[in-house]
Amino acid sequence: MSLFKQLTDKPWERKGVIGGLRPEGVFESPPERVALGLFLTVASVIFSLLAVSYVLRMSLPDWTPLADPSQLWLNTALLVISSVLFQWARNTANAGKQKNLMTAFVGGGVFALLFIAGQMLTWDNLQASGYFMASNPANSFFYLLTGIHIAHLLGGLWVWSKSSIRLISGGKPEDLRLSIELCTLYWHFLLIVWLIMFAMLSNT
Amino acid sequence: MAYVPLADQDAETEMHHPHSWVTKYVWSQDHKVIAIQYGGIAIAVGCVALVLSLLMRMQLGFPETFDLIDPSSYYQSVTMHGMIMVVYLLTALFLGGFGNYLIPLMCGARDMVFPFLNMLSVWVYLLSVLILMASFFVGGGPTGAGWTLYPPQTSMAGTPGNGMGIILMLVSLAVFIVAFTMGGLNYVTTVFQYRCRGLTMMRLPLSVWGILVATILGLFAFPALLVSAVMMLFDTLLGTSFFMPAIIESGTPLDYDGGSPILFQHLFWFFGHPEVYIVALPAFGLVSDVLSTHARKNIFGYRMMVWAIIAIGGLSFIVWAHHMYVSGMNPYFGFFFATTTLIIAVPTALKVYNWVLTLWEGDIRLNAPMYFAIGFIFTFIHGGLTGLFLGNVVIDLPLSDTYFVVAHFHMVMGVSPVLVLFAALYHWYPKVTGRMYHEGMAKVHFWCTFIGTYAIYLPMHYLGFLGVPRRYYAMGTTDFIPESAQDLNTAITIAALFVGVSQLLFFINIFWSLRNGKEAGPNPWGSASLEWQTPDTPPAHGNWGDELPTVYRWAYDYSVPGAHQDFIPQNTPESEEPTVDDQHFDPDHDVSKADL
Numbered sequence: 001m002s003l004f005k006q007l008t009d010k011p012w013e014r015k016g017v018i019g020g021l022r023p024e025g026v027f028e029s030p031p032e033r034v035a036l037g038l039f040l041t042v043a044s045v046i047f048s049l050l051a052v053s054y055v056l057r058m059s060l061p062d063w064t065p066l067a068d069p070s071q072l073w074l075n076t077a078l079l080v081i082s083s084v085l086f087q088w089a090r091n092t093a094n095a096g097k098q099k100n101l102m103t104a105f106v107g108g109g110v111f112a113l114l115f116i117a118g119q120m121l122t123w124d125n126l127q128a129s130g131y132f133m134a135s136n137p138a139n140s141f142f143y144l145l146t147g148i149h150i151a152h153l154l155g156g157l158w159v160w161s162k163s164s165i166r167l168i169s170g171g172k173p174e175d176l177r178l179s180i181e182l183c184t185l186y187w188h189f190l191l192i193v194w195l196i197m198f199a200m201l202s203n204t
Numbered sequence: 205m206a207y208v209p210l211a212d213q214d215a216e217t218e219m220h221h222p223h224s225w226v227t228k229y230v231w232s233q234d235h236k237v238i239a240i241q242y243g244g245i246a247i248a249v250g251c252v253a254l255v256l257s258l259l260m261r262m263q264l265g266f267p268e269t270f271d272l273i274d275p276s277s278y279y280q281s282v283t284m285h286g287m288i289m290v291v292y293l294l295t296a297l298f299l300g301g302f303g304n305y306l307i308p309l310m311c312g313a314r315d316m317v318f319p320f321l322n323m324l325s326v327w328v329y330l331l332s333v334l335i336l337m338a339s340f341f342v343g344g345g346p347t348g349a350g351w352t353l354y355p356p357q358t359s360m361a362g363t364p365g366n367g368m369g370i371i372l373m374l375v376s377l378a379v380f381i382v383a384f385t386m387g388g389l390n391y392v393t394t395v396f397q398y399r400c401r402g403l404t405m406m407r408l409p410l411s412v413w414g415i416l417v418a419t420i421l422g423l424f425a426f427p428a429l430l431v432s433a434v435m436m437l438f439d440t441l442l443g444t445s446f447f448m449p450a451i452i453e454s455g456t457p458l459d460y461d462g463g464s465p466i467l468f469q470h471l472f473w474f475f476g477h478p479e480v481y482i483v484a485l486p487a488f489g490l491v492s493d494v495l496s497t498h499a500r501k502n503i504f505g506y507r508m509m510v511w512a513i514i515a516i517g518g519l520s521f522i523v524w525a526h527h528m529y530v531s532g533m534n535p536y537f538g539f540f541f542a543t544t545t546l547i548i549a550v551p552t553a554l555k556v557y558n559w560v561l562t563l564w565e566g567d568i569r570l571n572a573p574m575y576f577a578i579g580f581i582f583t584f585i586h587g588g589l590t591g592l593f594l595g596n597v598v599i600d601l602p603l604s605d606t607y608f609v610v611a612h613f614h615m616v617m618g619v620s621p622v623l624v625l626f627a628a629l630y631h632w633y634p635k636v637t638g639r640m641y642h643e644g645m646a647k648v649h650f651w652c653t654f655i656g657t658y659a660i661y662l663p664m665h666y667l668g669f670l671g672v673p674r675r676y677y678a679m680g681t682t683d684f685i686p687e688s689a690q691d692l693n694t695a696i697t698i699a700a701l702f703v704g705v706s707q708l709l710f711f712i713n714i715f716w717s718l719r720n721g722k723e724a725g726p727n728p729w730g731s732a733s734l735e736w737q738t739p740d741t742p743p744a745h746g747n748w749g750d751e752l753p754t755v756y757r758w759a760y761d762y763s764v765p766g767a768h769q770d771f772i773p774q775n776t777p778e779s780e781e782p783t784v785d786d787q788h789f790d791p792d793h794d795v796s797k798a799d800l
Contacts, residue, residue: 007514009406011506011758015778017402023755025405031317031397035389038423042385046427049474053431053467057446062462134443137462144438 036182040189043152047193050148051200054141058204066131066138068202075118076198082111083184083191090184093173102167105180108187109160112153119146138204145197149190156186221745233319234745235304240636241326242300249333250293256281258704265697267678267690275677276364279348282675283365284336286351287373290479291380292333294621298486299384299422300329302628303391303415305636309735310412312400312753312775314746317393321386328383332376339365339372347373350675352472355447355465359440361454371440374433381426381433388419400734402755406510407774409733409759410503413510414489417517418482424521425478432471439463469531473524480617481520485513487624488555491577493759494627495559497731498574499566500770502760504558512551519548529600538597545595549588556585567763567770571729572646576627579654580620587616590665605675608668611661619657626653626710633714634728638741639721645713652706659699663692732771733759 006025018024027034057063085108092101123143133143163171163179173180222228229237260281262270273281304322308315316322339346348364349357357363358370365373395408395416408416435446439460447468448460488509496503503509525533525541559581568574590612594600603609626649633641671684679685679693727736739749753775761772 006405007510008507009404011404011406012502012760015757017754017756018404018407019402021401023399023401023403026397026399029397031393034397035318035393038389038392039385042423042427045424046431049428049431049471053435053446053471056467056470057464060462060464062445133438134445134459137445140438140442140444140446144435144444148434 030178032178032182033185036185040186043189043193046148047197050141050145051196054145054200054204057137057141060137062136063138064136065204066126066136066142066201069122069125071118071122071125072198072202075115075122076194078111078115078118079191079194082108082115083187085111086180086184086187090181093177093180096173098173101173105160105167105183106164108183109157109164112157112160112187116150116153119150122146142201145201149194149197152190152193156183156190159183159186231323233315233323235308235316235319235322236636236743238322238326239301239304242304242329243297243302245326245330245333246293246297246301249288249337250297252337253285253288253293254704254707256285256288258701260285261697261700263677265694265700276348277345278677279350279675280346280364280369283348283351283353283373284340284346288336289618290351290483291377292336294483294617294625295384295422295479296329297625298483298490298621299391299415299419300326300387302411302486302490302632303387303419305632306411306735307391307394307415308398309738309743309747310409310733310759311395311398312403312734312748312755313394313398314748314752316390317398318390322390325383325387325390328379328386332380332383335372335376335379339369339376342368342372344369352469352476353436354472355436355439355463355468356449356451356460358436359448360451371437374437374440377433378430378437381430384422384426388423391419392416392423400752400755403734403774406507407755407758409489410492410506410509410513411486411489413513414485414487414492417513418485421478421485421517421520422482425475425482428471428475432468432475435471436468466528466531469528470524473527474521476527477524478517478520481516483617483621485517487580487621488513490628491580491624492555492559492562493733494573494577494624494631495562496760496762497631497729497733498569498571498577499563500569500730500762501562501566502758502762504561504564505554506758506760508554509558512554515551516548519544519551523548526595526600529597530604542595542597546592549592549595552588556581556588571630572641572643572650573627573631575647575650575654576623576630579650580623580627583615583623583654583657584620587612587614587620591616602671603668605673606668606670607664607672607674610674611664611668614664615661619661623653626650629710629714631729632735633717634724634741635735635738636742637718637721638724639717639719640724640728641713641717641721645709649706649709649713652709653703656699656703656706660696660703663696667692727773730769730771732757732761732773734774737773737775 003025019026085104089101089104089108092099092104123146126139126142131139131142133140159179160183163176163183166179167176222232222234228234232238232241259273260278263273263278304316307313336346344365344367346365347353347358347369349366349370353370353373359366395412399405399408432447435444438444439446439448443459445460445463447465448458448463449465450461451458492503492509523541523545525537526545529538529541563578590608594603594609594612630641630646633639667689670686670689672679672689679690724741726738726741729736734753734755735743737753738744738747754777755774756777757772757774759774761767761774763770764772
């Protein structure tokens with residue numbers, strides 16, 4: 001039943017059990033996926049507000065664009081590989097296969113860790129070249145945006161590490177299917193956020 | 205992975221049975237215990253804010269008489285009073301307290317979807333409160349920047365608490381937002397996914413609708429506060445210039461350049477205005493249920509009430525700049541925000557009409573919760589009408605920095621939600637504790653609070669028209685403020701002290717009644733909604749015993765023609781003739797008519 005139809009329902013007229021076991025309006029999805037969807041919306045609001053602030057602050061006269069560090073391309077590649085590996089793990093788990101599942105899932109997280117190491121290296125290099133956090137708002141935003149993105153990745157890695165331990169200690173793919181699927185969704189989301197952020201940082 | 209209906213889930217795996225005193229009352233994953241923990245912390249910290257307001261009133265009413273606070277601690281009191289009341293008391297008590305208690309019970313669920321996350325939420329909330337309270341004990345004291353924390357003055361010398369005070373405030377807010385997000389994800393997912401058999405969205409009581417939409421607002425609005433708090437922390441700690449402009453402090457140029465204080469204001473109010481409705485919408489929902497139950501009549505215009513809650517929630521995101529008229533903006537922007545502000549009055553007024561029409565020809569039972577609920581209608585109309593004045597740019601500009609604004613927002617989002625809180629606390633007290641509160645004491649509490657708050661805030665409107673500026677530690681002597689204004693200020697302070705002290709009645713009542721109150725029975729008000737139909741009172745762990753309820757009707761079947769009693773519980777099948785016995789309704793315990 002569509003949302004609009006639900007909202008126009010006249011509850012004082014309809015009596016009896018509506019919808020049987022599944023009450024109308026319940027999403028055909030486990031609650032974890034619904035909650036993650038909701039969280040991704042919240043995270044999108046955070047990143048959108050940061051983007052709006054970035055654009056507004058950019059228009060002020062003291063803005064000096066940051067030289068785009070070439071290392072970011074390598075970091076982007078690491079995150080793309082991480083996301084691809086998660087997708088591979090999800091497909092494998094959905095097919096109920098065990099083969100390569102551990103490689104793909106654990107590998108996905110390891111590449112995310114490498115991405116974080118790469119970002120930190122980029123920070124180091126920027127500092128060494130004199131692009132300090134407080135020296136220009138463009139620099140400040142670079143550190144802030146990448147930092148908040150890393151914080152989100154770390155949250156994902158916490159869930160990933162719990163699932164990885166279960167997988168390594170002999171967990172069945174069926175039991176881990178939901179965790180793997182949600183990790184994959186989260187990683188794709190953070191990849192998209194990073195790509196938009198990277199495009200924004202490189203073009204301004 | 206397919207959806208598993210709630211009714212088919214293994215009850216044992218869902219219930220997280222506590223095994224010791226600690227897991228039952230401290231590290232509890234039971235939504236009811238968590239609700240009481242949330243409520244207890246919120247009310248405790250609210251008392252701190254209440255005491256701060258009385259200190260301020262003592263200074264304003266009797267300047268140069270008492271030596272309780274100096275100008276610095278006055279500003280610190282203003283700031284902490286505002287922030288604690290809005291965020292740490294009202295938001296936490298409505299959503300963390302009532303949301304936690306009522307959502308699973310009204311949805312016919314055993315608990316929240318993620319009980320562990322729920323437990324984490326209340327402890328992280330406590331952490332945020334402790335961080336905030338810690339700022340009273342650091343060098344320089346808590347921040348005195350005003351609850352809006354506008355830069356650049358927040359971190360400039362001359363503003364009290366510009367060192368550790370502001371840092372602790374920002375960290376505490378960030379931690380609070382983490383706690384709220386954990387709780388909020390739980391509330392929304394539980395309402396969507398854990399409704400029992402037959403419970404459609406449009407059969408939910410309005411309390412759940414109010415809490416649901418307010419939580420969604422919070423999930424979208426709090427990120428703005430988080431982003432601005434993090435950016436301001438960077439400005440304060442790391443020397444960035446997100447918000448800090450080039451500025452001179454005591455003759456010395458500071459190391460900031462080019463930041464935009466207005467950007468902070470936009471971010472803050474993008475959170476700040478929806479925050480008003482994060483507090484108001486649960487109040488709207490709860491008061492609707494209290495009015496309907498005690499008027500023995502279905503809520504008037506249920507669908508309109510739901511649509512109004514959703515419409516107000518949506519509109520609340522496009523009115524924020526009406527808080528910034530005096531900051532200066534493009535006149536077209538001002539026109540836009542004034543228009544949207546006036547439009548939001550339409551669904552709000554609709555709700556007020558529906559509350560009044562619910563009372564119309566109802567079989568009204570003037571129990572204490574009903575006193576508070578009807579009192580709310582009065583205070584909310586008064587606060588709402590002055591909002592229509594202030595929503596217009598030309599009227600707002602001269603009144604913005606006067607006591608008129610103080611009177612307006614205290615009536616609309618101070619007194620009104622607090623009256624609903626008391627209505628709801630008294631209304632659900634018998635379910636939470638199994639005992640009745642003392643009716644007479646509750647009614648005395650009502651009259652002291654209701655008349656007392658009017659005595660405080662009505663004269664403030666007049667002070668505002670006189671041009672008495674708000675935020676001032678002392679008025680001094682000015683030509684445009686007559687001496688009689690000071691008499692009024694004294695009277696307001698006396699009323700404030702009276703209201704403050706009379707809140708003791710509430711505490712005495714709820715603690716005294718825990719042991720000495722009459723046994724309430726499962727459904728003392730004869731309420732139709734699901735939370736009153738639990739097999740145990742107070743509800744046991746798991747809420748519903750062996751079998752989850754099935755819902756056959758909406759939550760407002762009161763005074764149905766032809767029915768044997770004046771309410772039909774939601775879980776009564778259509779074919780079953782409702783009788784006194786099978787509704788767990790014991791006439792000996794029918795205290796709803798006790799005082800009539």
